[in-house]
Amino acid sequence: MDVQGGRDKEGNNVITWNRHNGANQKWKILYLDEKDDEPTSGLDEDSGLFRNRPFYLISRLPKHRALTVSHGRALAITDKKKDNPHQIFYFDHLTRTVKSKAYTGKSISIPNKGRNNALDVETTNARWW
């Protein structure tokens, strides 16, 4: 069973397809009489990140600058400043993306549907890029 095109959107079609082990072919059975809500905090073992716990991403280059959302979209390194939301990110386990605290509807993405090598923040779509 395969969510067609890997599109994680309401109403998307489900088909059968050759197995490729993508997330759009993985399913979890949730019995109705069992607790079905996932924890919203704690370590997410798949990603190695804590769920919804804000963090900085600090470069190991000598000046230890922080990853920063610049001009609302692009990602760059700048001097770390305490509590600057443009430098704070968190792991969202529902979409399995790293979201920006300054723009909570956006996640770190590879632009142009993964064709570029730049990085930015874009509206969360939970696709591979």
Add this chain to the structure above:
Amino acid sequence: MDVRGGQDRNGQDVIVWSLHNGLNQQWDVVYTDLPEPPVNFQPNKPFVLINQMAGKRLLTLSGANFVVQSRNNSPEQLFKFDPETKTIKMFSNQLHSLALSHAGKSRNLIAHKTDGAWYQHFILDGKFIKNERGLVLDVSGSKDRDGQNVIVWKKNGENSLNQHWQVSYVDADTV
């Protein structure tokens, strides 16, 4: 995630790139609710210490004393941190470390045979090079000129450039 071209400057863009394990591809996740980990010297890597006053002069050994001097790529400007003794050693003479003279009774900074005593212990604390008892490396009198003496002094708040230093790791072969 890769800092493009390894350029460690404000505003440098971040991209995705093939893995090569360079420092520009290494990141630390620092959760905001935890105390920040101290950034210490990288052990045993040669570096220069650049004072952050306008002249950007380097800590330089002059005889047995330390002064600031314009960069001249000499061994007297090259250091390494020895994690075993917790001292900053001369890269060219690793028997000697930065020390407070007279076994810590003076505020003058000298090179002294490494003995690992408290008056030879320094850590990197942000922009400051801090002695174990809280005094920091200080260009005496804030005079930004070649040959000016370097001492340890109490921290003058956060913004005194004569107490700010940049650690710049270098390739020892270039010296």
